[in-house]
Amino acid sequence: MDHFVYILKCADGTFYVGSTNNLEKRVTQHNTAKAGAHYTKIRRPVELVYFEVVKTLIKTRRREAEIKRWPREKKIELIKSHA
Helix, strand or coil, X not given: CCEEEEEEECCCCCEEEEEECCHHXXXXXXXXXXXXXXXXXXXXXXXXXXXXXXXXXXXHHHHHHHHHHCCHHHHHHHHHHCC
């Protein structure tokens, strides 16, 4: 089963990095669910600006953690490089 690492752009211009095995469902949850990530819940609407497919859960979690540590400028470069 494929997994995804993704970046959302929030209404306030900040980024949220996450991972999931169902990208479409997770983005919908970020925009509509009462439960879930508090960060995005208070910064709606969010827009999917980047994602990548990763083959294993362990690699997905590592990649998510890696991107989360990056400064904003490096995240912007990643997003632009895949636009």
